[in-house]
Amino acid sequence: MINKENVLSQSDSAASSSAIESLYREYWRANIMVVSALLFVWFLVSFVFGIFFSDQLNEIRIYGFKLGFWWAHQGSIFTFVLIIYVYSTIMARIDKRLQSKLEKVD
Amino acid sequence: MSAQGLTYLFVLISFAVYIGIAIWSRAGSTKEFYIADRGVHPIANGMATAADWMSAASFLSLAGLIAFMGYDSGVYLMGWTGGYVILALLLAPYLRKFGQFTVPDFIGARYYSKYARVVAVVCLIIISFTYVAGQMRGVGIVFSQFLNIPINWGVLVGMVVVFMYAVLGGMKGITYTQVAQYCILIFAYMVPAIYISLLITGNVIPQIGLGSVLLAEPDVYVLDKLDTVLEELGFRAYTASTKSTVDMFAITLALMIGTAGLPHVIVRFFTVPKVADARRSAAYALFFIAILYATAPTVGAFARLNFIDTVHETEYSKAPSWVKKWEDVGLIGWIDKNSDGLIQYGPGKAFEGKLNFSKDKGRGEFGERKVVNPGSNSENEIYVDRDIMVLANPEIAQLPPWVVALVAAGSLAAALSTAAGLLLVISASVSHDLIKKTFARNVTDRQELYYARVAAAVAIIVAGYLGINPPGFVAQVVAFAFGLAAASLFPAIVLGIFSVRVNKEGAVAGMLSGLLFTFLYIVYFKFLYPENNQADNWFFGISPDGIGTLGALLNFLVAITISKFTKPPPEDVVNLVKKIRLPESVENN
Numbered sequence: 001m002i003n004k005e006n007v008l009s010q011s012d013s014a015a016s017s018s019a020i021e022s023l024y025r026e027y028w029r030a031n032i033m034v035v036s037a038l039l040f041v042w043f044l045v046s047f048v049f050g051i052f053f054s055d056q057l058n059e060i061r062i063y064g065f066k067l068g069f070w071w072a073h074q075g076s077i078f079t080f081v082l083i084i085y086v087y088s089t090i091m092a093r094i095d096k097r098l099q100s101k102l103e104k105v106d
Numbered sequence: 107m108s109a110q111g112l113t114y115l116f117v118l119i120s121f122a123v124y125i126g127i128a129i130w131s132r133a134g135s136t137k138e139f140y141i142a143d144r145g146v147h148p149i150a151n152g153m154a155t156a157a158d159w160m161s162a163a164s165f166l167s168l169a170g171l172i173a174f175m176g177y178d179s180g181v182y183l184m185g186w187t188g189g190y191v192i193l194a195l196l197l198a199p200y201l202r203k204f205g206q207f208t209v210p211d212f213i214g215a216r217y218y219s220k221y222a223r224v225v226a227v228v229c230l231i232i233i234s235f236t237y238v239a240g241q242m243r244g245v246g247i248v249f250s251q252f253l254n255i256p257i258n259w260g261v262l263v264g265m266v267v268v269f270m271y272a273v274l275g276g277m278k279g280i281t282y283t284q285v286a287q288y289c290i291l292i293f294a295y296m297v298p299a300i301y302i303s304l305l306i307t308g309n310v311i312p313q314i315g316l317g318s319v320l321l322a323e324p325d326v327y328v329l330d331k332l333d334t335v336l337e338e339l340g341f342r343a344y345t346a347s348t349k350s351t352v353d354m355f356a357i358t359l360a361l362m363i364g365t366a367g368l369p370h371v372i373v374r375f376f377t378v379p380k381v382a383d384a385r386r387s388a389a390y391a392l393f394f395i396a397i398l399y400a401t402a403p404t405v406g407a408f409a410r411l412n413f414i415d416t417v418h419e420t421e422y423s424k425a426p427s428w429v430k431k432w433e434d435v436g437l438i439g440w441i442d443k444n445s446d447g448l449i450q451y452g453p454g455k456a457f458e459g460k461l462n463f464s465k466d467k468g469r470g471e472f473g474e475r476k477v478v479n480p481g482s483n484s485e486n487e488i489y490v491d492r493d494i495m496v497l498a499n500p501e502i503a504q505l506p507p508w509v510v511a512l513v514a515a516g517s518l519a520a521a522l523s524t525a526a527g528l529l530l531v532i533s534a535s536v537s538h539d540l541i542k543k544t545f546a547r548n549v550t551d552r553q554e555l556y557y558a559r560v561a562a563a564v565a566i567i568v569a570g571y572l573g574i575n576p577p578g579f580v581a582q583v584v585a586f587a588f589g590l591a592a593a594s595l596f597p598a599i600v601l602g603i604f605s606v607r608v609n610k611e612g613a614v615a616g617m618l619s620g621l622l623f624t625f626l627y628i629v630y631f632k633f634l635y636p637e638n639n640q641a642d643n644w645f646f647g648i649s650p651d652g653i654g655t656l657g658a659l660l661n662f663l664v665a666i667t668i669s670k671f672t673k674p675p676p677e678d679v680v681n682l683v684k685k686i687r688l689p690e691s692v693e694n695n
Contacts, residue, residue, distance in 0.1 A: 028687055035195045042191045046184045051354045054177070054347065064317035064327030069345040072180030073172075073403040074313060077187045081392050084194045088385035091199075095382065095689045102692055 019105050027098045034090050038083050046076040109507035113252045116515040121267055123286050124522070128271030128279045136555050139276030140207040140534050146281055146377040152390025154284035155374045157291065157523035159186075159365075159391070160398060161237075162244025165291060165520035168399075169499075170492035172406030173413075176336075176344040179406070181357045187392060187399050188358070189365025194388035197366060198375040200603045202384035203686045207376065208531070209369045209595065210539040216602040217610040218679055220544055225617050227535045229594040230369045234528045235568070236587045237370075241525035242573025245518060251435055251497065252514040258574050264522060265570040272526045272533075273562045277377060280526045287519035292397055294516020298500045298509050299401045302408050305503055312404040332411055339414070340453045344407065350641065356652030364588030364654050367596030370527040373534070381689050409495045412502045417488065418451040422472040425449060428501040433475050436463060437491035440474045441481045447472055454484025461489055529569065533562035586628055589650070593620035593657025601665055606683045608665050611672040616665030624657035 049057060054068030061067065065074075133139040146154070164186070172179040204212050209230060214223030242261050249260025271279045296312075303315035307328060319327050333343040342348055349357075365371065374391075375384045416426055422440060429449075432438040439461045440449060457479040464476040481487075497517070500509045537558035542549055549557070594617045601608040601616075631639040631650045641647050648656060674680075 024684070024688060024692075031687070038195060039191070042188065046188050046358065047355060050180055050184055051351060051358065058345065062317075064319065064329055066329070066345050069177055069180075069329070070317075072177060073183055074316070074400055076184050077396050077400050080187050080191050081389065081396050083191050084385075084389040084392055087195055088382070088389050091385055092382055095691060098689070099691050 016105050020102065023098060023101055023105070027094065030094050031091070034087065034094070038087055041079065042083055045071060045079045050076050109510045110253065112508050112511035113514045116511045117253070117518060120286075120290055120515045120519060124267060124283045125270050127282045127286060128275045131275045131278045131282050133274070133276035133278050133555070136207070136538070136551050136558065138278050139555055139558050140376075140530075140538065141373070142276075142278040142281050142377040144377060144379055146379075148378055148383045148387035149390050150281065150285050151374060151378050151383075151387040152394055153288040154281045154377075155371065155387070155391035156394035156398075157284040157288035157519070158374055158527040159371055159395060159524070160291065160520055161524035162241055162248075162517060162521035164398065164402075165295065165517050166244065166496050167493050168402045169405040169409060170495035172403055173410040173495050174492050176342070177347050178349050178354070179403075181349075181354055181361065183399060183403065185358045185361025186365055187395060189362040190388060190392040190395070192362055192366040193371065193375075194385060194392070196600055196603070197372060198384045198388050199381045200686045201372060201599070202375050202378065203381050203688070203690065204682075205376070207538050208534050209372055209599070210535055211543070212602065213595075213598055213613070214539070214543065216679065216682065217598075217613045218676065219610040219614065222598075222610055222614050222617075223539055224544065225614060226595060226598070227539050229590060229617065229621060230535050231532060233368065233587050233591050233595075234370060234532050235572070237368075238525055238528040238532075238565075238569045239572035241521045241528070242569050244521040245525070246573055248514055248517050248521065252511075261570055261573040264518075264525070264573075265566050268522055268526050268529065269563065269566050272529050272566070273559050276558065276562075277373075277530055280523075280530055281377060283526070284523045287523040288394060291516040291519040291523075292394070294512040294519070295398050295405075295496075296401065297512060298503070298505055299405050301505050301509065302412075302499065302503045303404060306408055306411070312401050316404040316407055328407060328411070332407055335411070335414055339418070339451065344410070350647055352647045353641070353644075353649050353652055356648040356655040358652075360592050360652045360654030360658075361588055363596045363658055364590075364592035367591035367594070367599070368587070369535075369591075369595065370524075370531045372599075373531055374527070405496065405499065409499050409502065412499075413490070413495075414451060416502060417449050420449050421447050422449055422474055423447070426502070428498050431501070432491075432494050432498060436461070437494050439463070439477045439489040441477055441487055442470070442472065442474070443481050443485065443487050450485055450487045452484065452486040454486050455482045456484070456486045456489040458482050525569065529562055529565045532565045533558050536561040536565075586625075589624045589628055589654035589657060590621060592654030593624040593661055597658050597661040597665060601662070603683070603686065605666075605669075606680050607674055608669045609672055609675045612665040612667075612669030615668045616661040619664045620657045620661030623660050624653055627653045627657075 049068065050072035054072060057068035057071065058066040062070070137143050168182065171182060201212055206212065206215070210223045210226035213226040214220065242264060245264035246257035246260040249255045249263065250257040271283050299312040300310060303309050303312040306321060307315040307318035308321045309315040309318045316328060319325065320331060323331070329345060333345055336342070336344055347354070375387060378384050378387050417429065422442070429438055433440065439457060441456060457477060459479050462478045464478050468476045470476050497513060500513055537554055541557050542554050597620060598613050598617050601613065628650045639650065645656060
C-alpha cells in the first residue's frame with residue numbers, strides 16, 4: 001500500500017511539475033507577445049511617423065500643427081507614456097492569471 | 107526684494123531642505139546605501155528617476171537646442187524619452203527580479219565571470235564620469251550668473267551639498283532629495299512656460315499653446331508665424347528637416363538605447379519593492395519626465411520668436427537689458443557690420459571662431475563690448491549662446507523677479523540631483539563590484555559601507571575637479587556617454603535576459619567590440635580629424651552622435667556569433683535566466 005502511494009504521488013508531482021513548466025512557458029510567450037506589440041507601436045510613432053514619413057505627414061494639418069512635426073516633438077512622447085502604462089497594466093493582469101492557474105495545479 | 111536677493115533666498119531654502127532630508131534618511135547598511143532598502147514607493151521612485159534623469163542639460167540646454175534646431179531637435183525629444191519604453195519593456199522588471207545592487211552585478215552573475223564584471227565596471231565609470239563633469243560645471247555656471255559667485259566657488263558649494271546627502275544618506279538620502287528636487291525643478295520650469303504661453307497665445311497649457319494662434323494676430327498659428335519669419339530672414343523653416351533621414355534615425359535610436367543603458371537610471375529600478383512596482387514606476391517616471399519634455403518644444407519655439415521679435419532690427423542702444431546682461435557674461439556678442447547701429451539677426455555665424463572679448467574692456471561706438479574675433483562674411487551680427495534661452499526666457503518675457511529666482515533654484519536642483527545619482531553608481535561599483543566582489547571578498551557589511559562612503563567622497567572630489575578644470579571637450583563628450591552606454595552595456599543586458607544561449611565569451615567579446623568601435627569612431631571624427639567630420643566620410647552616413655546604433659548592432663552580432671561556437675552557459679545560469687523572467691509571486695511554486 002505504502003509503495004503504491006509513493007509511486008502515485010511521484011507520478012503526480014512529475015505531472016504537476018511539467019504542467020507548471022508549461023504554464024511558465026505560456027507566461028513567457030504572452031510576455032513576449034505584449035512586448036513585441038508595444039515595441040511595434042513605439043517604432044511606428046517615433047521612427048515611422050516622426051522621421052521616415054514626416055515630410056508626407058506634414059501635408060496634413062491638425063490645429064496649428066503639421067502632423068509629422070507634431071509626432072516628432074509631442075505625439076511620440078505622449079504615446080511613450082501610454083505604452084508603458086498599458087504594459088504595466090497588462091502585465092499585472094498576466095501575472096495574476098499565472099498565479100491563479102498555478103494555484104489550481106497545486 | 108531684488109531678483110538676486112530672492113535667488114539667494116530660494117537657493118538657501120532648497121539647500122536646507124536637501125540637507126534636512128539627508129540627516130533624516132541616513133543609511134545604516136549597504137542595502138540602504140545602494141538601493142534604499144528596496145522600500146521606495148513607485149511614485150516616489152518615478153519622481154526620483156525623473157530628477158535623476160533630467161540634468162542641467164535637460165533643464166537649461168534642451169529648450170535652446172529646440173529653439174535653434176527646430177524639427178531636427180526631435181532626435182533629442184524622442185531619443186531621451188523613447189529610451190524609457192525600452193528600459194521599461196526590456197530591462198527594468200527583469201533586473202529588479204534579479205535583485206542585486208548594481209548593473210555590473212547582473213553582468214557578472216549572468217556571464218559567470220569576474221572579467222565580464224570588471225569590463226562592465228570600466229564602461230560604467232567612463233560613462234558616469236563624462237556625465238558628471240558636465241553637471242558640476244552646470245552648478246558652477248548657475249552660481250556665477252545668478253549669485254555673482256565665481257564659477258569655482260559655485261562648484262565647491264555644489265560639492266559640499268552633494269557630499270552631505272550622498273555620503274551620509276546613500277541611495278536612501280539621494281532618493282528623497284531627488285523627489286524634492288523634482289518638485290522644485292518642474293515647478294520652476296512650468297511657471298515661466300505657462301506665463302509665456304499666456305502672453306503669446308492666451309492658452310494656459312503650453313503644450314496646446316504651441317499649436318494655437320497668436321494673440322497679436324488671431325488668424326496666424328504660432329508655428330506658421332515662426333516658419334515665415336525664419337524663412338524671411340533666410341533660415342530653413344522651423345518645421346523643416348535638415349538632417350538626412352538615416353542620420354536622424356541613427357541618432358534617435360542611439361540616444362534611446364543609450365538612455366536605457368545608463369547605469370544611474372537602471373539602478374533606480376532596483377529600489378522598489380517588487381517587479382510589478384518596477385513596471386509601474388517606469389510609467390510614472392516617464393510621465394513626470396514627459397511633463398518637462400513636452401513643454402520644452404513650446405518654450406523653445408516661443409523663445410526663438412521672442413528673440414527675433416525683440417532683437418532683430420532693434421537699435422543696440424535701445425536693446426532690452428537682458429541682451430546687455432548676457433553680453434556682460436560673454437554669452438551674447440554683437441558686431442555692427444553695416445554700421446547702422448541696428449542689430450541684424452540672420453543665418454550663418456556672426457563671428458569667425460570662438461567668441462573672444464577684448465581684454466581692456468573696450469566699448470564700441472554704441473557701447474557694445476568689443477569682440478576680438480573678426481566678423482564673418484554673413485549678414486548675421488549677433489552671436490547668442492543656446493544655453494541662455496531658459497535662463498533669459500523670464501527676462502525676455504518680462505516676468506516678475508521671483509520667477510527668475512525660481513528658475514535658478516530649479517536649474518541647481520536639476521544639476522545636483524543628476525550629479526548625486528551618478529556619484530552613487532560610481533561609488534557602488536567601486537565598493538561593491540571591485541572591492542567586495544572582486545578583490546577583497548571577505549570584507550564585512552560595515553567595512554563595505556565605509557568603503558562606499560569613501561568612494562563617494564573621492565568621486566565627488568574628482569567630479570569637482572573636472573567641473574573646475576573642465577576638459578576642453580565637455581560639449582563633445584555627451585556623444586560618448588550615450589554612444590558607449592548604447593554599444594557596451596545595453597546589448598549585454600538585453601541578451602542576458604532574452605537569450606539563454608549567449609555565454610561569457612560572447613558577452614565579453616561583444617561588449618569590448620561595441621565599446622572599442624564606438625570609442626574609436628567618435629575619437630577619430632571629433633578629436634583626431636574634426637575636419638573630416640562630414641557625411642561623405644561617415645559609415646553609411648551616420649554621424650558620431652548616432653554611431654552608438656552601429657556599435658550596439660556590432661555588439662549583438664559578435665555576442666551571438668561567438669556564443670554559437672563556444673560552449674553554452676552552465677545550468678545554474680540557465681536557471682537564473684528562467685528565474686528572472688518570472689514574477690516573484692510564483693517563487694514558491
